Amino acid sequence: MRALTPKGAATRQRIVEGAAKLIRDHGPANVGLDDIRAATATSKSQLFHYFPDGKADMLLAVAAHEAELVLDEQQPYLGDLTSWAQWEAWRDRVIARYAAQRRRCPLSALTAQLGLADPAVEGIITGMYSRWQAQIAAGVRAVRPDADAERVATQLIGAITGGATMLVATDDIRYLEIGLTEAIENLRRGAPGAGSSLR
Amino acid sequence: MRALTPKGAATRQRIVEGAAKLIRDHGPANVGLDDIRAATATSKSQLFHYFPDGKADMLLAVAAHEAELVLDEQQPYLGDLTSWAQWEAWRDRVIARYAAQRRRCPLSALTAQLGLADPAVEGIITGMYSRWQAQIAAGVRAVRPDADAERVATQLIGAITGGATMLVATDDIRYLEIGLTEAIENLRRGAPGAGSSLR
DNA sequence: GGCAGTTTGGACCGCACAGTCCAATCCATG
DNA sequence: CATGGATTGGACTGTGCGGTCCAAACTGCC
Numbered sequence: 001m002r003a004l005t006p007k008g009a010a011t012r013q014r015i016v017e018g019a020a021k022l023i024r025d026h027g028p029a030n031v032g033l034d035d036i037r038a039a040t041a042t043s044k045s046q047l048f049h050y051f052p053d054g055k056a057d058m059l060l061a062v063a064a065h066e067a068e069l070v071l072d073e074q075q076p077y078l079g080d081l082t083s084w085a086q087w088e089a090w091r092d093r094v095i096a097r098y099a100a101q102r103r104r105c106p107l108s109a110l111t112a113q114l115g116l117a118d119p120a121v122e123g124i125i126t127g128m129y130s131r132w133q134a135q136i137a138a139g140v141r142a143v144r145p146d147a148d149a150e151r152v153a154t155q156l157i158g159a160i161t162g163g164a165t166m167l168v169a170t171d172d173i174r175y176l177e178i179g180l181t182e183a184i185e186n187l188r189r190g191a192p193g194a195g196s197s198l199r
Numbered sequence: 200m201r202a203l204t205p206k207g208a209a210t211r212q213r214i215v216e217g218a219a220k221l222i223r224d225h226g227p228a229n230v231g232l233d234d235i236r237a238a239t240a241t242s243k244s245q246l247f248h249y250f251p252d253g254k255a256d257m258l259l260a261v262a263a264h265e266a267e268l269v270l271d272e273q274q275p276y277l278g279d280l281t282s283w284a285q286w287e288a289w290r291d292r293v294i295a296r297y298a299a300q301r302r303r304c305p306l307s308a309l310t311a312q313l314g315l316a317d318p319a320v321e322g323i324i325t326g327m328y329s330r331w332q333a334q335i336a337a338g339v340r341a342v343r344p345d346a347d348a349e350r351v352a353t354q355l356i357g358a359i360t361g362g363a364t365m366l367v368a369t370d371d372i373r374y375l376e377i378g379l380t381e382a383i384e385n386l387r388r389g390a391p392g393a394g395s396s397l398r
Numbered sequence: 399g400g401c402a403g404t405t406t407g408g409a410c411c412g413c414a415c416a417g418t419c420c421a422a423t424c425c426a427t428g
Numbered sequence: 429c430a431t432g433g434a435t436t437g438g439a440c441t442g443t444g445c446g447g448t449c450c451a452a453a454c455t456g457c458c
Contacts, residue, residue, distance in 0.1 A: 005425080005434065027314060032415055043437045048417070055416065103315055108364075112311035115226060116302060116367060125368050151377055158378035161368075162361020165307075168315060169324050169360075178350055179357035186385050204404065204455075231445060242407045243447085253447065405454070411447085418442095424435065 012050040015040050020062045024106045028059060028113040060120055063110045067128040070107060073097050081139020091180055098164055099173050105164060133157050144187060152187055159183045211249040214239050219261045223305045227258060227312040259319055262309045266327040269306060272296050280338020283387065290379055297363055298372050304363060332356050343386060351386055358382045
């Protein structure tokens with residue numbers, strides 16, 4: 001694993017992506033190493049060659065991969081929330097993405113399976129959220145310099161996460177639509193956090 | 200199971216509560232039937248006597264039990280959101296409850312384990328949310344008759360769920376605090392939904 | 399007190415599935 | 429073309445754990 005030829009790297013990548021697809025479709029609990037082996041045209045020894053610590057190691061790589069995707073799919077809007085039009089486009093993209101995915105949220109399924117106790121899992125998740133939040137906060141500063149950008153970003157992340165969780169739980173996209181829309185509208189109307197009357 | 204003497208009912212209850220505690224502490228994936236057996240002073244045959252469909256059946260009962268608790272622990276405030284003081288008290292209760300629980304959210308762990316595909320699981324979850332939402336909506340009507348109560352209730356449920364999810368993911372209570380506080384404050388300020396400028 | 403149903407004990411089974419092992423093959427480098 | 433390391437194939441192992449089974453012990457009822 002320390003020395004890794006191009007061929008090896010390709011195989012490893014193939015495993016991660018194949019496993020990711022399988023897990024997205026069937027859930028991590030219903031995917032065994034043999035399924036992954038079959039789907040990626042690999043052998044048992046390859047799996048353990050590239051992921052010496054076994055399945056948990058592999059799922060970790062898959063989780064990291066999925067976390068990347070979450071942010072990538074919000075681009076280019078997320079990285080450039082400098083106008084209300086961009087905010088709208090971003091919102092629509094997020095909603096469309098989750099509407100397409102519906103109940104299949106690979107990341108939540110994966111983390112539930114792996115357990116947040118594992119520091120490596122926690123690192124992936126908190127890393128993703130902190131990058132996400134930073135980009136949103138930058139957007140808030142661009143359109144509402146008077147707002148408490150961190151607070152608003154926290155609120156937005158919470159609204160999206162809540163919408164996504166409710167989507168998985170109830171197969172209803174409205175929680176995300178309403179939560180995200182209201183939060184943005186709230187920001188647009190005033191400057192919550194900074195001059196707000198609360199606490 | 201159709202005929203169930205008082206003694207039998209007590210045993211069944213003991214199993215559910217014992218399993219619930221175990222699962223709260225260790226997560227459903229780390230709790231086997233033997234653990235439950237040991238913790239509840241029962242035998243294998245009792246487990247299958249009271250839950251003929253096996254472990255899934257049992258976890259379902261545990262999930263239903265936990266869902267009840269979620270709502271119960273918000274009382275009496277949730278059922279009587281007729282003044283802003285009650286709203287504040289409710290908010291504080293919710294935050295305190297999750298702050299105490301921290302990352303251990305038995306319901307999310309359980310549903311992740313069981314899979315939302317199962318209609319019985321979905322029924323428990325959607326039932327809980329719809330009762331929850333109905334009580335919130337009633338409260339909205341009491342303090343803001345001009346607002347779109349259903350929309351606001353949806354937003355609030357989303358904010359709480361998001362806060363809870365982020366709490367589990369990052370062990371940070373601020374998402375819940377900020378999300379819930381902002382949503383209530385937003386409601387207090389105006390009448391979102393009804394006269395809002397958005398869609 | 400005897401009968402039918404419920405409740406309980408615990409040995410036993412089966413298998414899915416993660417993980418191991420060793421031999422075969424590829425490939426870069428000198 | 430020789431050599432060492434990376435890569436690959438696939439049979440094999442071990443076991444954790446959900447689930448089955450039957451017999452024993454209660455419990456209520458006529």
